[in-house]
Amino acid sequence: MDEIARFLRSYPPFDRLPDHVVHQIAGELQIEFVRAGQTILTRGGEPAQFLYIVCKGSVDLLRSGDQVVDTLGPGEAFGHPSLIRGQPPLVTVRAHTDTLLYLLPGAIFHRLRAEQPQFAAFFAASVIERLGYAIQSRQAESNPALFQTRLRDLIARPPVFISADATVGDAARLMRAERISSLIVDQQPPGIITDRDLRNRVLAEGLPDTTLVRQVMSAPATSISADALAFEGLLLMLERGIHHLPLVDHDRVIGLVTHTDILRRQSNSPLFLPRLLQRATSLADLRRYTDQVADAVNTLMAAGARVSDIGRVVAVAHDALLQRLLHDAEAELGPPPVPYAWLVLGSEGRYEQTLRTDQDNALVYDDEASPEAVRYFERLAELVVGWLVECGFPRCPGNVMASNPEWRQPLSVWQRYFRRWIEVPDEESLLRTAIFFDYRQVYGALPAEPILRTITQHAAEHRIFMARLARAALRQPAPLTFFRQVALERRGEQRDLLDLKLRGTAMVVDIARLFGLEARSNETNTIARLRAAMAAGVLSREDGDNLISAFELLSTLRLQHQQQQIAQGLPPDNLVNFHQLGPRERREIKESLQAIASVQRGVALMFQTDRLA
Amino acid sequence: MLSFWSRLFQRTPPADFVRAYEAFPEPDRRLPWREVPYTVIDVETTGLDPRHDALIAIGAVNVENGRVLLKQTWYSLIRPPPDREPSVESIRVHHLTPEELRDAPPPEAVLAELLQRIAGRVLVVHVAEIDVRFINAALKPFGGRLRRPILDTARLAMTLHLNAQWLGEQSRDMPAPAIELRGLVNALGLPIYAQHNALNDAVTTAQLFIAQATLLADQGRNNLAGLIRAGGV
Numbered sequence: 001m002d003e004i005a006r007f008l009r010s011y012p013p014f015d016r017l018p019d020h021v022v023h024q025i026a027g028e029l030q031i032e033f034v035r036a037g038q039t040i041l042t043r044g045g046e047p048a049q050f051l052y053i054v055c056k057g058s059v060d061l062l063r064s065g066d067q068v069v070d071t072l073g074p075g076e077a078f079g080h081p082s083l084i085r086g087q088p089p090l091v092t093v094r095a096h097t098d099t100l101l102y103l104l105p106g107a108i109f110h111r112l113r114a115e116q117p118q119f120a121a122f123f124a125a126s127v128i129e130r131l132g133y134a135i136q137s138r139q140a141e142s143n144p145a146l147f148q149t150r151l152r153d154l155i156a157r158p159p160v161f162i163s164a165d166a167t168v169g170d171a172a173r174l175m176r177a178e179r180i181s182s183l184i185v186d187q188q189p190p191g192i193i194t195d196r197d198l199r200n201r202v203l204a205e206g207l208p209d210t211t212l213v214r215q216v217m218s219a220p221a222t223s224i225s226a227d228a229l230a231f232e233g234l235l236l237m238l239e240r241g242i243h244h245l246p247l248v249d250h251d252r253v254i255g256l257v258t259h260t261d262i263l264r265r266q267s268n269s270p271l272f273l274p275r276l277l278q279r280a281t282s283l284a285d286l287r288r289y290t291d292q293v294a295d296a297v298n299t300l301m302a303a304g305a306r307v308s309d310i311g312r313v314v315a316v317a318h319d320a321l322l323q324r325l326l327h328d329a330e331a332e333l334g335p336p337p338v339p340y341a342w343l344v345l346g347s348e349g350r351y352e353q354t355l356r357t358d359q360d361n362a363l364v365y366d367d368e369a370s371p372e373a374v375r376y377f378e379r380l381a382e383l384v385v386g387w388l389v390e391c392g393f394p395r396c397p398g399n400v401m402a403s404n405p406e407w408r409q410p411l412s413v414w415q416r417y418f419r420r421w422i423e424v425p426d427e428e429s430l431l432r433t434a435i436f437f438d439y440r441q442v443y444g445a446l447p448a449e450p451i452l453r454t455i456t457q458h459a460a461e462h463r464i465f466m467a468r469l470a471r472a473a474l475r476q477p478a479p480l481t482f483f484r485q486v487a488l489e490r491r492g493e494q495r496d497l498l499d500l501k502l503r504g505t506a507m508v509v510d511i512a513r514l515f516g517l518e519a520r521s522n523e524t525n526t527i528a529r530l531r532a533a534m535a536a537g538v539l540s541r542e543d544g545d546n547l548i549s550a551f552e553l554l555s556t557l558r559l560q561h562q563q564q565q566i567a568q569g570l571p572p573d574n575l576v577n578f579h580q581l582g583p584r585e586r587r588e589i590k591e592s593l594q595a596i597a598s599v600q601r602g603v604a605l606m607f608q609t610d611r612l613a
Numbered sequence: 614m615l616s617f618w619s620r621l622f623q624r625t626p627p628a629d630f631v632r633a634y635e636a637f638p639e640p641d642r643r644l645p646w647r648e649v650p651y652t653v654i655d656v657e658t659t660g661l662d663p664r665h666d667a668l669i670a671i672g673a674v675n676v677e678n679g680r681v682l683l684k685q686t687w688y689s690l691i692r693p694p695p696d697r698e699p700s701v702e703s704i705r706v707h708h709l710t711p712e713e714l715r716d717a718p719p720p721e722a723v724l725a726e727l728l729q730r731i732a733g734r735v736l737v738v739h740v741a742e743i744d745v746r747f748i749n750a751a752l753k754p755f756g757g758r759l760r761r762p763i764l765d766t767a768r769l770a771m772t773l774h775l776n777a778q779w780l781g782e783q784s785r786d787m788p789a790p791a792i793e794l795r796g797l798v799n800a801l802g803l804p805i806y807a808q809h810n811a812l813n814d815a816v817t818t819a820q821l822f823i824a825q826a827t828l829l830a831d832q833g834r835n836n837l838a839g840l841i842r843a844g845g846v
Contacts, residue, residue, distance in 0.1 A: 003806045003813075004683070031681035031816075033803075033824040035831060056802055100803055100820065103680065 004029060004102070007055065011075030012584045013122035021116065030103040031055075034095040041079060043092040048079035050103035051123070057099030061091040070484045070594065071096060075583055080123045083109060151233045151247050152226040154262065155255030159246070161186040162193070162213060168202050169209035182244040184221070184253045191219030194244055223248045226255065230262050235309060239316055241274055273317050277324055283390050286321065290356060290391045293317045297354055301563060307354060307555035308527050315351040319344075319442045321391065322384075326443045329383045336380075337373035338366035341441045341448035345400060349438035350509070351525045354559050355572060356392045359385065360435060363402035364448040367410045381408050400435055411448060418455045425468040433469060437513060438524045459517045463608075466518065470607030473510035478597035479503045486590050488578050498589070500558040501574035507596050508551040511603060515539045526551055543599045550592035557585060628721075631757030634728035639760070640735055642838040646826045647679035649837050651764075652730060653737040653822060655814040656744045657707040659699040663750035667693035669714055670707065671723065672811030673730060674819050676737070679826070681819040687730060688812040690717035691751075707810075720751050728757065735837065739794050739818045741765035741846045762841045766818055767792040769825040769844030776832055797821055 004026040008014040014022050030050070034040055040059065041048055054076050061070040061078065069091060072078055082089040083106055113120040162171055162183040171183055171193055185191030193213055201207070201216040222240050224233055226247040233245050237259050246253045273292060280286050293314060300310050326342055346360035347353045365377050381402035389395060402408050409417075421429040421436070437456060441449035460466060479487040479498065488496045498504070509526050516529030519536035523529045527548050533539035562572035578586065604610070627635070640649050654673045660666030668691050675685035690713065693699070698711040717723075727748070738744045741763055749758045770792065794817060798805050803820050806813035829835075829843055 003804065007804070027683055029683045031683070031820055031823070032679065033820070033827050035827055055804060098802065098824075100824075 007075075008053070008102075010583060011053075012587065013119050015584065016118045017116060021112075025104065025108070025112070028105060028108045029053075030105070032101045032103055034099050034101065036095050036097050036099075038095045039092060040095065040101070041082065041089040041091070041093040043090060044088045047086055047088055048082040049106050050079055051077055051083060051106075051109045052079045052093070053077045053102040053104065055100040055102050057095065057097040059099055060094050060096045062094060063091060066092075068484060073485075076587065077123070080109070084113075084123070149230040150226070151224065151228050151230055151245075151257055152249075152255070154230065154257045155226075155247065156261070157255070159184045159253050159256050161253075164191065164212070164214035164217065164219075166213050167209060168193075168198060168207070168211045168213060168216060171213055172198055172209070181258075182256065184246055184256065185213055185217045185219060187219070188251070189220035190223070190246060190248075190253050191217040192221035192244060192246060193217040196243075221246050223253065225249070231303075231305060231309065233257060234259065234262050235312060238273075238313060274320065277317075277320055280324075283387060286324070286387070287391050289321065290318075290393075293321075294356065298563065301559060306552055307559055308352075308525075308552060310354055310559070311350075311352045311525075314353050315348070318348065318353065322388075322442050325384050325387050325391075326380075329380050329387075332383070333376060333379055336445075337376055338369045339444065339446035340365040340377060340380075341444035341446040342384075342402065343439045343448065344442050345435050345439050347438075349440045349524050351440075352509075352555075354555075355562060355566075357394075358396045359388055359393045360396055360400050361385070361402050362400070362407040362436070362439070364409065364411050364414050364444075364446060364452075366446055367412050369410060377408055378405070411446065411451060414448070414452060415455060418452055422455070422459045422462050422465045425462075425465040430468060430472045434472075434510070434513070437517070440524055453522050456517065457520050457522065460520055466514070467607045467609050467611065469514050469517070470603050471609040473507070473514050474600055474604060474609065476503060476507055476510075478507060478593045478600060480593055480597055484590075484594060486578060486586070486593060491575070494575075494577070496577050496579045497575045498578045499574050500554055500561065500576055504554040504574075504589075504593075505551060505558060507600070508547055508554070511547065511596075511599060512551075514603065514607070543602065546595035547599055550595045553588050553592050557581075557589065625754060625756040627756035628725075630725035630728055631752070631755050634732045634757065635760070637733035639762075640733065640837060642762075642836065642841065644837055645835050646830060646837055646840055650734045651676040651737050651819075651822070652734045653681075653815050653819040654727075654731075654744065655739065655811045655818060656747055657709065657811045658743075658747055659693065659697060659703045661743065663747045665697070666747075667691075667697035667699075668720070668747045668751050669693055669699060669709055669717075670811045671727060672813070672815040673727070674812070674815045675734070676819055676823060679823055681816065681823060683816070686812055686816070687726075689723050689726065690714060691723045692717040692719050721755065724748075724752055724755065724757075728752075736763045737766065737818065737822050738763060738846075739766045739814070739821070740792060741767075745846065761846070762837070763846040764822070764840055764844050765846050766794075766797070766821050766825060766844065768846070769822070769829070769840070770797050772843040773825060773828055794818060794821070 005019075005022045008026060009022050014025070017025075040052065043062070043064065054072050054074050056074060058071055058073045059078065060068045061072065063069050078093055079089070109123075113123065160174065160178050160180060160183050162174060162185060164185050164187050174183060175181065175195060182192055182194040185193060191214075193216065197216050197218065202209075202211055207216070222236065222242055223246040224236055226249040237243065237245055243259055245257050247255045247257065273289070273296060276289050276292055277286075280289055296317070297310055297314060300313060305313075322342065322344070330336060341364045343349070343362045343364065344360065345362060347357060348360060363377055363381050365373070369377070385395070385401050385403040395401060400407060417432075418436070421432050439449070439452070481487045486498060488498055491497055512526040512529040512533075515533035515538060516523055518538045519529075519533040521529060521532035521536070523532050530539065530544045530547055534541055534544040557576070558574055561574075561576050565572045578589070581589070652673050652675050654671060656668055657670035658666050658668055670690050671688070673687045675682050690709065693714055698714065699707070699709060704710060736759060742765075745759055745763060752758055794814065795805055798817055798821050801821065801824050803824060806817050825844075826840060829839060834840065834843060
C-alpha cells in the first residue's frame with residue numbers, strides 16, 4: 001500500500017516519521033466510508049476508538065448548538081483528544097461531504113505515541129500544545145546546538161574562585177597560572193573579575209597591584225541558571241554587553257561560559273556587533289554595521305531562533321546604533337541645551353523589528369527650552385534622521401519622525417497629545433494610538449518615558465476609548481470562511497494570497513495593545529503585553545497562550561517569506577500564496593487564525609463595542 | 614469398475630481443503646450489511662480464457678464492520694502449468710515474468726489457502742464472472758467450486774445507477790456507468806491504488822464496495838439479502 005504511505009507522508013506528523021514506521025502505520029489502517037451528514041463521533045458519547053484521518057472529503061467539528069468550530073480536509077486528523085484521555089469526545093464530528101476515512105486503531109496510536117516523541121507531541125491534546133510544538137520543532141530541525149543544548153553541557157572546567165580580599169596582583173597571577181580570563185569572587189552573591197577589569201579598572205586607572213579584588217570586581221555578577229538554554233545565555237550576554245557568564249546551580253557557581261563557547265563556529269554571531277560598532281569611524285562603517293545586523297538576523301533565523309528573540313537582538317543592536325548616532329550628533333552640535341529624549345515607535349518600540357524598516361521616531365524635550373534650544377533639536381533631529389537613512393532606514397512615508405516638528409515637541413505638548421488621543425478617540429486618535437502607544441525611550445536624560453507612561457497607564461479608565469480601540473482592533477477579522485477555512489484574497493493577477501501582516505500578526509499586535517492597556521501594563525512588546533494581561537487576570541491563560549503561539553508562528557512564516565524574497569533580490573512583502581505553502585504551514589496558519597478569531601469574539605463582548613453609537 | 618459415462622459425469626471427490634471450506638455455514642442474509650464478514654479478491658491471469666490461460670496471482674483484503682482492514686490482506690503468486698506461461702502482451706499488463714512465476718507456490722497450495730481465508734465469508738469481486746470462472750476452473754481438479762453468495766461491484770454500480778435514475782436523482786440521459794474499476798472509483802471521488810496488482814486492485818474494489826453498500830443502505834437495502842439482490846452473482 002505504497003499510495004497510503006505516500007499520502008500519509010505528505011502530511012504532518014507522518015512527514016517526520018521514518019519510512020518504515022509510516023509503512024507500518026499504513027498496514028494497520030482501516031478504511032471507512034461515511035455519507036454526508038452522518039455522525040462519526042458524538043460530543044459526550046462513546047470515547048473514540050481510533051485516530052481518524054480524512055483521506056477524501058471533509059468533516060465538521062461541532063460544539064454544542066451545532067456551532068461549527070472547524071472543518072477538516074484531507075490529511076487532517078481527529079479523535080485523538082478523546083482517544084488520549086479515554087473520555088467522551090468534546091466535539092461532535094459529522095461528515096460534511098461523503099468522506100473516506102483512514103482509521104488507526106487506538107492500541108497502535110498509543111504505541112506510536114510512546115515510541116515516537118514527534119508523533120506524541122503532534123497529537124498533544126490541545127491546539128496550544130500543538131502550536132507550541134510547531135514552534136519548537138522548527139527550532140530543533142535547524143540548529144539543535146543553540147536550542148537543545150543546556151549551558152551546563154558547555155562547561156569546560158570547574159570555575160576558579162578568588163577571595164574578595166585578595167589583591168588584583170594575586171588575581172592576575174592566578175589567571176596566568178590557570179590560563180583563564182576570569183575568576184569568580186567567592187561571596188554571596190558571587191562576583192566576577194575579568195582580564196578586562198584588570199586592564200580598564202586597575203591599570204588604566206593607575207591603581208597599584210595591591211588593590212583589593214572587591215574594589216574592582218563586578219558584583220553581584222550577572223549569572224544564569226546552568227539549565228538555561230545556550231540561546232538564552234547568548235541573549236543575556238548580548239543584552240548586558242558581557243563576555244563571561246557564570247552558571248548557577250542551587251545558588252552556587254558551578255562553571256562559566258564565554259560567548260565563544262556558545263558560538264564557536266558562527267562568524268555572524270550577534271555578539272560581534274558591539275565591537276564592530278565601537279570600531280566604526282565613518283557613516284560607511286555604520287552602514288556596514290547595519291548590514292551585519294541583517295546578517296545576524298539570518299544567522300539567528302537559520303539557527304532556529306524565535307522571532308521574538310530575534311526582535312530583542314535587533315532592538316539591542318539598533319538601539320546601540322541610535323545611541324552612537326545621537327552621541328556623534330551631540331559631538332557635532334555641542335551638548336544639548338536642555339534635557340531631551342529620543343523615542344522609537346511602532347515595531348521598533350515593540351522590540352519586533354527584524355528587517356530594516358521605515359523609521360518611526362519622535363523627540364521630546366524639556367519644557368524650559370529656549371527658541372535657540374528648539375532650533376538645536378531641529379538640527380539634531382535632521383542630522384540623525386538623515387544618518388539613519390544612510391544606514392538603510394528609509395524615511396517614514398507617514399512622516400512620523402523626529403524631523404517633523406509635530407513629533408518634536410516639549411514634554412507638556414506630548415502629554416497633551418496623549419491625553420487628547422485617549423479623551424477624544426476619533427479616527428485620527430486611533431491611528432496615532434497604533435503607532436505612538438508602542439514607544440520606547442532609547443536615549444536622552446529627560447525621563448520622558450516614565451512621565452508619559454503615567455498617562456497611558458490610565459487609558460483603561462476611559463471606557464469609550466477602550467471600546468473604540470477594541471472596535472478598531474476588530475476591523476480586520478481573522479480571515480476565515482464560513483467553514484473555518486483560511487479566506488484568501490486576490491490582487492490583480494495573483495490569487496490565493498494571504499497577507500501575513502495585515503491579516504495575521506497585526507491583528508495580534510492590536511489585541512495585545514488593547515489588553516496591555518486594560519491590564520495597566522507598561523509593556524510595549526506584544527508577547528509581554530499578553531503575559532501582563534494574563535497575570536492581571538484580564539485575559540484567560542488559554543486565550544493568551546494561544547495568541548502568543550499564533551503570533552510567533554505567523555511572525556516566523558512572515559520573516560521566512562521575506563528572507564526568501566530578499567535572497568531572490570525581490571523587495572520583501574507580506575503576501576504569501578497559501579497553496580504554495582506546505583501542508584504543515586497551511587495547517588499551522590489555519591489553527592493560528594482560528595485561535596485569533598476565537599479571542600476576537602470575546603473582545604467585542606468584553607469591551608462592549610456594541611454600545612458604541 | 615466405473616463406466617465411461619459415469620466417469621464423465623462424476624465429480625472428482627473433493628480434496629480435504631474443499632471439504633473444510635464447504636463445511637462452513639453460509640452467512641445469515643438477514644444481517645445488516647456491516648455485520649457480515651467479506652473478503653474482496655482480485656486475480657491476475659495470463660489471458661481471458663480459462664481453458665487456455667492460467668491464474669497467476671491473487672490478492673485479497675477483508676472487510677469487517679463495514680471497514681476495509683489493511684491488516685488483513687493477502688497476496689500470492691501462483692505457478693502456472695509449463696504450457697500456460699504468460700505471453701509477452703500479458704506481461705505488459707501484470708508485470709509478472711515467467712521466471713518469477715516458476716518460483717511461485719503450486720495452485721493446490723494457493724487454492725487451499727484461498728478457501729481457508731474465505732470460508733464463512735461473503736466474496737466480493739469486481740466483474741465477478743471472469744475471476745470466478747478462472748478460480749472455479751482451477752478448483753475443478755480438487756472437486757471444488759466457489760460458493761455463493763458472491764457480490765459483484767460492477768453489478769452493484771449498475772443497480773445504484775438505475776436506482777438513482779428511478780429516484781430522479783440522475784437524468785435518464787446520463788449514460789450507464791463504465792464498469793471499469795478506475796472509472797467507478799473516480800466517479801465516487803475515491804482514491805485509486807496502483808493498478809494491475811491484484812492486491813491493490815482488491816483494496817480499490819473494497820473501497821468501492823463499502824461506499825456502494827453505504828449508499829444502498831441509505832436507499833433502504835440495509836442487509837445482506839438487499840446487497841445480493843442488488844449485486845449478487
